[in-house]
Amino acid sequence: DAGVTQSPTHLIKTRGQHVTLRCSPISGHKSVSWYQQVLGQGPQFIFQYYEKEERGRGNFPDRFSARQFPNYSSELNVNALLLGDSALYLCASSWGLAGGPRGKFFGPGTRLTVL
Amino acid sequence: SQQGEEDPQALSIQEGENATMNCSYKTSINNLQWYRQNSGRGLVHLILIRSNEREKHSGRLRVTLDTSKKSSSLLITASRAADTASYFCATSQGGSEKLVFGKGTKLTVNP
Numbered sequence: 001d002a003g004v005t006q007s008p009t010h011l012i013k014t015r016g017q018h019v020t021l022r023c024s025p026i027s028g029h030k031s032v033s034w035y036q037q038v039l040g041q042g043p044q045f046i047f048q049y050y051e052k053e054e055r056g057r058g059n060f061p062d063r064f065s066a067r068q069f070p071n072y073s074s075e076l077n078v079n080a081l082l083l084g085d086s087a088l089y090l091c092a093s094s095w096g097l098a099g100g101p102r103g104k105f106f107g108p109g110t111r112l113t114v115l
Numbered sequence: 116s117q118q119g120e121e122d123p124q125a126l127s128i129q130e131g132e133n134a135t136m137n138c139s140y141k142t143s144i145n146n147l148q149w150y151r152q153n154s155g156r157g158l159v160h161l162i163l164i165r166s167n168e169r170e171k172h173s174g175r176l177r178v179t180l181d182t183s184k185k186s187s188s189l190l191i192t193a194s195r196a197a198d199t200a201s202y203f204c205a206t207s208q209g210g211s212e213k214l215v216f217g218k219g220t221k222l223t224v225n226p
Contacts, residue, residue, distance in 0.1 A: 004157075033213065042203050042216030043158070056213050088155060092214075103148045103160030104214065111155075
């Protein structure tokens, strides 16, 4: 079975632009979470979606938004990009809200560079 | 904000030696998980320990949890070069299933 997939792998944008990152969860998983990982730090929680509804939001500005589609895939949108948005964006999926005994399954991430 | 703090920040050992990493956290938790990350890519779940458990084993991994001290340790026995990676502890609290990660320990296992 395919794991969590994310696209694109890498992305370079300039300040003020908008970006859309995509995530496909493991088949059968209904929950998708997004994390931002700045170089040298641990991942920080941005959003969690379950059954197409937002179930949690981290301490990020309104420039960050997300949605989940009927097939449980998800998009993360970031508007008005800042240099500080440069990071690895990770998507994680799980069957339910909780990760269960096997935790959450992470995708390989999208490396966003803002110039 | 980061919940956990891993210690040490970096660890370099020889193949065959044991590696111990520690994690401290600030608030009460539902469970604590350890993840591995290779070369800044996706995280791989290693082990989960619930707040009512004190020790758990999985292969060469041993995790302990001391809720009174709000701390956990991850022991990797008989380390291999392939264990070279960054290791993160992550906690979930209360009714939220979001994970709060520490800053990680970078482990280097020299052949």
